[in-house]
Each structure stands twice: as C-alpha cells, then as structure tokens.
Amino acid sequence: MTLWDIIGSSLKRRWRKAIILTVGLFLATSISVALFSASKAMREEVADSFDLIGANISIIPTQEELSLNYGGISLAPSQKDTLLQDEALQKIRTIANAESIARVAPKVLGHITSDGQPVTVVGVSFADELKMKKWWKITGDQPRGGADILIGENLAAEKGWHTGQSIDLNGKTFRIFGQLVPTGSDEDNLLFMDWKQAQDLLQMQGKLSFIEVSALCSTCPIDDITAQIGTVLPGSQVTALKETLVAREGIVDRFTTLSLVVGAVTAIAGMLLVFLLVSSTIRERTKELGILRSIGFRKSHLMQMLLSEVALLTIPAGAAGYLAGLSLSRWAAPIIVQMDVTVPWNGKEALLSVGITVLLGLTASLVPAWRGASKDPVEAMRML
Amino acid sequence: MSVLLKTDQISKGYGLGENRVTALQEINLSVLEGSFLALVGPSGSGKSTLLTLLGGLNRPDKGTLWIDDIDVYGLSGEKMADFRREYIGFVFQQFHLMPYLTALENVMLPLAVKKMAVQEQRQRAIALLERVGLAGKEHRLPHQLSGGEQERVAIARAIVNKPPLILADEPTGALDSQMGEQIMELFQELHRDGLTIIMVTHNLDYLRYVSQAAYLKDGRLQKVEEIS
Numbered sequence: 329m330t331l332w333d334i335i336g337s338s339l340k341r342r343w344r345k346a347i348i349l350t351v352g353l354f355l356a357t358s359i360s361v362a363l364f365s366a367s368k369a370m371r372e373e374v375a376d377s378f379d380l381i382g383a384n385i386s387i388i389p390t391q392e393e394l395s396l397n398y399g400g401i402s403l404a405p406s407q408k409d410t411l412l413q414d415e416a417l418q419k420i421r422t423i424a425n426a427e428s429i430a431r432v433a434p435k436v437l438g439h440i441t442s443d444g445q446p447v448t449v450v451g452v453s454f455a456d457e458l459k460m461k462k463w464w465k466i467t468g469d470q471p472r473g474g475a476d477i478l479i480g481e482n483l484a485a486e487k488g489w490h491t492g493q494s495i496d497l498n499g500k501t502f503r504i505f506g507q508l509v510p511t512g513s514d515e516d517n518l519l520f521m522d523w524k525q526a527q528d529l530l531q532m533q534g535k536l537s538f539i540e541v542s543a544l545c546s547t548c549p550i551d552d553i554t555a556q557i558g559t560v561l562p563g564s565q566v567t568a569l570k571e572t573l574v575a576r577e578g579i580v581d582r583f584t585t586l587s588l589v590v591g592a593v594t595a596i597a598g599m600l601l602v603f604l605l606v607s608s609t610i611r612e613r614t615k616e617l618g619i620l621r622s623i624g625f626r627k628s629h630l631m632q633m634l635l636s637e638v639a640l641l642t643i644p645a646g647a648a649g650y651l652a653g654l655s656l657s658r659w660a661a662p663i664i665v666q667m668d669v670t671v672p673w674n675g676k677e678a679l680l681s682v683g684i685t686v687l688l689g690l691t692a693s694l695v696p697a698w699r700g701a702s703k704d705p706v707e708a709m710r711m712l
Numbered sequence: 713m714s715v716l717l718k719t720d721q722i723s724k725g726y727g728l729g730e731n732r733v734t735a736l737q738e739i740n741l742s743v744l745e746g747s748f749l750a751l752v753g754p755s756g757s758g759k760s761t762l763l764t765l766l767g768g769l770n771r772p773d774k775g776t777l778w779i780d781d782i783d784v785y786g787l788s789g790e791k792m793a794d795f796r797r798e799y800i801g802f803v804f805q806q807f808h809l810m811p812y813l814t815a816l817e818n819v820m821l822p823l824a825v826k827k828m829a830v831q832e833q834r835q836r837a838i839a840l841l842e843r844v845g846l847a848g849k850e851h852r853l854p855h856q857l858s859g860g861e862q863e864r865v866a867i868a869r870a871i872v873n874k875p876p877l878i879l880a881d882e883p884t885g886a887l888d889s890q891m892g893e894q895i896m897e898l899f900q901e902l903h904r905d906g907l908t909i910i911m912v913t914h915n916l917d918y919l920r921y922v923s924q925a926a927y928l929k930d931g932r933l934q935k936v937e938e939i940s
C-alpha cells in the first residue's frame with residue numbers, strides 16, 4: 329500500500345467527478361490554446377507581411393526639380409550632386425532600432441538609349457528586391473550574375489526582347505534572365521539590373537537615386553525608425569508608407585485582446601469548476617480523511633494525496649487540451665482572419681500549457697484540500 | 713511493570729458561553745504497561761472524549777499526557793500524527809474502515825506512509841487477518857463483510873503497526889452478544905500477548921475480560937478498580 333494506491337482507488341470510486349473535472353479542464357485549455365495560438369500566428373503573419381508588402385520606408389534626396397517618376401516617387405536624375413551616396417546603406421544600419429530593419433534596398437535610376445529609343449533603367453539589389461516584391465511574378469530564370477537583367481512586359485513587347493536573349497546596352501552585353509508578368513504599374517516599362525552595373529552604365533558611381541527600407545514594425549514604432557534614419561541621412565526625405573498594414577494590424581490587435589479576455593474568463597471558469605468539484609469530493613470524504621488522520625496520516629500526507637489526484641487528472645487534460653486547441657486554431661485561424669496563417673506545433677508551448685493547466689488546477693484545489701486536511705479528525709469521523 | 717500512560721489534571725469542555733459543556737474535569741489516570749483497562753460510566757460521562765484525548769486525536773483545555781515519557785500535547789500537529797501512527801491503535805464502534813479498500817488494503821493502510829516494502833506490508837497484513845479469523849476474506853470490501861468481521865479488520869488495522877497502546881471505543885457496541893463475546897476474546901488474546909488496551913464499554917459483563925476498570929461520572933474519574 330502506498331499513497332498512490334489510495335489515490336488510484338479513490339479516483340476509481342469517484343470516476344464520474346474525475347471525468348467531469350478532466351473534461352472541463354480539457355475544454356478550458358483547448359479554448360485558451362486555440363485563441364492564444366491563433367492570435368500569435370496572426371501577429372507573426374502580420375510581421376511577415378511587411379516583407380510581403382515590401383518596403384515600408386522610402387528615402388529620397390531632397391530636391392526641387394521633378395522630372396522622373398517611379399513608383400509614385402518623383403526624381404530628378406539630372407541633378408547628380410543631390411543624389412544619395414553609397415555610404416547611406418551602411419549608415420541606415422547604424423540607427424538605434426537597427427535590429428528592426430529587415431532589408432535595405434538601393435535604387436539607381438536613369439535613362440539610356442537603345443536603338444534610338446529611351447529606356448528607363450533601375451539598378452537594384454536583386455537579392456533584396458525579389459524578397460521585398462513578393463507579388464512579382466517572373467517568367468524565366470533566377471539572376472545568376474551581375475550582367476543579368478529583368479525586363480517589364482511592355483518593354484519586352486516594344487523591343488521584341490525575350491528571356492535568355494543577350495542584348496547590348498551602351499556597348500555592354502547583358503543577358504535577360506526573366507520577364508516580369510504585368511503588374512499594371514510603371515514597372516511594366518522598366519529594365520531592372522544590378523545596381524553596381526547600373527551605376528557604371530549611367531555614370532553614377534557611388535550615387536543612389538533612392539533607397540527603400542523594410543522594417544519589421546510589429547517590434548518597433550515605425551515613426552521612430554523614420555526619424556532615426558532622417559538623422560543619420562541629413563538632406564534626405566524619409567517617408568513611412570504604413571497605411572497598408574494598419575488596418576490588418578488593427579484586426580489582429582483586437583483579436584489578441586479578445587483572445588486574452590476570453591482566455592482569462594475560460595481559465596477562471598475552469599478554476600471555478602475545479603474548486604467546486606474538489607470542494608464537493610472533499611466534503612464527501614471528510615470522514616475518510618478523519619479516519620486517515622486517526623491512524624497517523626499527517627496533514628501533509630493528505631494534502632499530497634488530494635493534490636496528486638488533481639494533478640493526475642489535469643496532466644492529461646492539459647496535454648489533450650493543447651492538441652485539441654492547436655488543431656482547432658490550425659483549422660479555424662485562416663478562416664477567422666482571412667489570412668494564410670500557419671500554426672506550427674510547438675513542444676515548448678505544449679509543455680507550458682500542460683504546466684499552466686496543472687498549476688491552475690492545483691491552485692483551485694489548494695483551499696478545499698487544506699480545509700479537508702485540517703478538519704478536526706474527531707468531528708470528521710462523526711460524519712455519516 | 714512500568715507506567716505506559718499518565719495524565720495530569722486533564723480537563724476538556726465543548727462549546728462556548730451558555731452552551732459550554734464540561735466533558736472532563738481534572739482527570740488523573742495512570743496505566744501500567746500490559747494492562748487491560750475498561751472505561752465505564754453512564755452515557756455522556758466523557759468516556760469517548762477521554763479516549764480521543766489519550767490517543768492524541770484531540771487536545772484538552774488543560775492538563776498533560778505522558779505516554780512512554782513523551783509529552784503528547786507538547787507535540788506539533790504533524791508530530792502528533794506521527795505519534796498516533798507509532799504509539800496508538802484506534803478501534804471504533806463504527807469500524808471506520810475505508811469503504812473502497814479491501815480488507816487487506818484497510819489493514820495495510822497505516823503502513824502506507826511508512827517506507828515499508830509493499831511485499832512486507834502484505835505479509836504482515838495477511839498474517840494479521842488470519843490471526844483475527846479472516847483468512848480467505850482478504851479481498852472483500854467492507855460492505856461484503858459482517859459487522860463482527862468488519863470489527864476484526866479494524867482490530868487488525870489497529871495492531872498492524874505494532875503500537876504499544878490500543879484504544880477501543882465500544883468495539884462491541886454495534887454487535888450482537890455472541891459476536892461481542894468473540895471480539896472480547898480476541899482482545900483478551902491481544903492482552904495476553906502483552907498489548908496495553910484501554911476500552912470503553914457499556915457492558916459490565918465484559919469486565920471479566922479486563923484487568924482494571926475505571927469509572928467515570930459527569931466528567932470525573934470516580935475510582936479505578938483492580939479486577940482479578
């Protein structure tokens with residue numbers, strides 16, 4: 329006979345209450361886990377979307393004369409002395425909130441003439457650009473070298489160029505690795521190449537037309553970043569483009585708040601259930617507890633027994649609750665927020681939810697268990 | 713024979729204010745090792761109260777109790793539980809068995825909080841059940857046993873830990889006279905084996921089994937009689 333044998337027999341005898349307690353805590357845990365993991369996945373998805381939406385900060389040189397237009401930003405390529413310098417790329421990385429900066433994408437803009445017609449060239453860092461412009465659909469290859477270029481659909485049609493073709497621009501040979509599927513914007517008329525190549529081609533060595541920055545603003549205030557960049561790059565105009573995500577962030581924030589409230593209410597309801605069930609079984613067992621005290625069980629032995637019983641029921645409730653809650657959020661989260669969210673399994677969170685469930689169960693049982701264990705054994709044994 | 717138990721001026725009352733009832737007044741009692749003492753007296757005279765006090769199941773308002781030179785009421789709550797486990801075996805009129813444990817498990821129960829191997833616990837409990845005449849009924853639940861049999865399980869449970877002192881509160885009270893006699897014979901055997909027993913009884917016939925009788929009235933100890 330060990331304390332565990334007594335616990336086992338007692339649970340077997342009161343299996344109905346044991347099942348109600350387990351199922352109740354299972355439901356509470358699964359609801360909380362579902363809400364928590366759904367809102368967490370949504371928050372992460374919004375953070376990821378900054379990459380998807382692309383740059384959310386643009387930096388352009390301050391200037392008066394406006395002549396060139398790209399992506400809604402007006403530029404004056406002729407005034408080369410007002411352009412940004414290459415060093416700007418490093419300087420941006422030195423701001424206080426530098427860890428929030430995901431990508432810094434340089435742009436070099438200019439015109440060249442090909443077959444007597446003007447072509448607008450955009451020098452980019454392909455590695456960053458292709459990541460930031462996830463909406464770009466490219467037919468063709470990945471860029472392989474410095475001489476690889478990407479062309480807009482309209483430009484391709486106009487010039488009769490196609491993927492894989494080598495073309496000559498100002499006496500240099502370039503290879504077209506891909507064609508941009510129409511985006512309906514200026515991009516359809518442009519020719520994209522590596523920014524270093526563009527600087528050479530356009531005689532703009534060391535100069536940049538503008539810079540796009542993508543910052544992970546779920547972790548920082550974007551206005552601070554904008555101000556910090558303005559300080560390290562005097563003479564430039566730093567603008568935040570944040571409207572796109574604000575609305576979605578609002579939904580996610582509201583959902584997170586709702587989840588916290590519902591989660592807290594569920595946890596409290598779960599604890600109340602445990603409190604009531606444990607109180608009622610302990611009331612039923614008052615006499616038993618008195619008998620055990622009379623044969624020399626310590627109060628602490630009784631506490632250990634009563635709390636172990638609860639722990640034994642809450643562990644499976646927590647584990648099953650995590651599995652069910654996560655399955656629920658994997659299924660429901662994309663539907664609720666109309667987002668393509670993924671909710672991954674997470675061992676640490678599984679352990680945490682088991683731990684929290686057990687802790688809540690034990691906390692709720694503490695007072696009734698103590699009351700039962702402390703009851704005067706003589707009084708207790710008088711009970712029927 | 714040495715003194716196993718000695719009380720000094722034990723008093724105990726219940727309730728508050730006008731409802732205050734004095735259950736025991738200044739009890740001085742001394743019990744030698746190996747005695748079989750009957751506590752007799754009218755209903756409400758304080759017999760059960762005294763028994764719970766002697767077993768450290770309750771604390772008095774005043775007074776001291778020494779058992780084996782331990783100042784029992786000087787012990788903290790948890791130490792008092794340890795004391796009960798090692799020194800006292802209680803037997804109650806209502807048996808007070810755990811309803812969902814078998815006879816064998818009920819007997820092993822006091823050993824559950826000791827670090828004794830389960831195999832040894834079983835051997836001891838089976839031997840005791842045989843001794844009280846319940847061989848073959850080890851795996852019955854209390855409700856599958858007669859009153860006399862349940863009382864035997866309770867007695868086996870009381871002695872499984874080899875305590876020096878057995879405290880029994882009307883162990884025959886719920887049994888018919890034939891069963892009562894059998895239980896008294898069992899106590900007599902335990903007494904002969906050297907156990908010290910204090911037993912509350914209403915039945916003066918049973919005084920022939922005991923070595924001493926203590927008479928209580930209105931919470932006072934009237935006299936202690938030697939019985940040959």
Ligand SMILES: Nc1ncnc2c1ncn2[C@@H]1O[C@H](COP(=O)(O)OP(=O)(O)OP(=O)(O)O)[C@@H](O)[C@H]1O
Pocket residue numbers: 726727733734735753754755756757758759760761762
């Ligand atoms: N828990 C209690 N609360 C209030 N009064 C009590 C309590 N227990 C006992 N008493 C009172 O204390 C006195 C002694 O009671 P006790 O149970 O010790 O008597 P007893 O001799 O065992 O009686 P009986 O032979 O009927 O069992 C009685 O007057 C009883 O009413």
Ligand SMILES: [Mg+2]
Pocket residue numbers: 759760761881
């Ligand atoms: Mg009584």
